[in-house]
Amino acid sequence: MIRTGIGYDSHRFAPPGPLVLGGVTIESDVRLAGHSDGDAVAHAVTDAILGAAALGDIGRLFPDTDPANENRDSIGMLRVAVARVHAAGWRVQQIDVVVVTEYPRLQPHRDAMRACLAEALEVRPEDVSLKGKSNEGMGWIGRGEGLACLATATLVRAE
Numbered sequence: 330m331i332r333t334g335i336g337y338d339s340h341r342f343a344p345p346g347p348l349v350l351g352g353v354t355i356e357s358d359v360r361l362a363g364h365s366d367g368d369a370v371a372h373a374v375t376d377a378i379l380g381a382a383a384l385g386d387i388g389r390l391f392p393d394t395d396p397a398n399e400n401r402d403s404i405g406m407l408r409v410a411v412a413r414v415h416a417a418g419w420r421v422q423q424i425d426v427v428v429v430t431e432y433p434r435l436q437p438h439r440d441a442m443r444a445c446l447a448e449a450l451e452v453r454p455e456d457v458s459l460k461g462k463s464n465e466g467m468g469w470i471g472r473g474e475g476l477a478c479l480a481t482a483t484l485v486r487a488e
């Protein structure tokens with residue numbers, strides 16, 4: 330038994346830095362604005378695994394009306410989602426992530442992000458794919474107003 334899920338998230342850039350993406354803190358003049366730490370990669374991955382298990386979404390699990398979720402560590406939220414997925418009888422097999430942005434460059438941080446996500450997902454780093462794509466200067470992403478992230482997840486039935 331195999332299930333797939335998809336997740337999407339976007340956040341606006343706002344001063345001050347640093348920026349947290351894929352659980353990695355990147356030196357920057359801006360951060361990703363949001364109720365939590367704004368980690369759009371962690372949020373999209375969380376939605377992808379919850380979606381694959383048909384367990385709702387990150388907004389239902391962690392409502393932004395709850396003060397406890399303010400400035401919350403998004404990798405911690407991902408871990409909670411992974412525990413829900415495990416409790417439902419699934420385990421994560423692999424994820425694939427695309428970050429659509431003009432900034433920052435992902436390449437220097439890619440392996441650290443893969444390792445961090447893999448640890449939270451309880452998979453190997455080689456089971457985590459992460460790619461950066463520019464938006465060729467078009468639209469709000471092209472103007473550097475923020476970034477968007479897409480993720481897919483594959484779950485398999487736990488033994």
Ligand code: MG
Binds near residue numbers: 339340363372
């Ligand atoms: Mg988000």
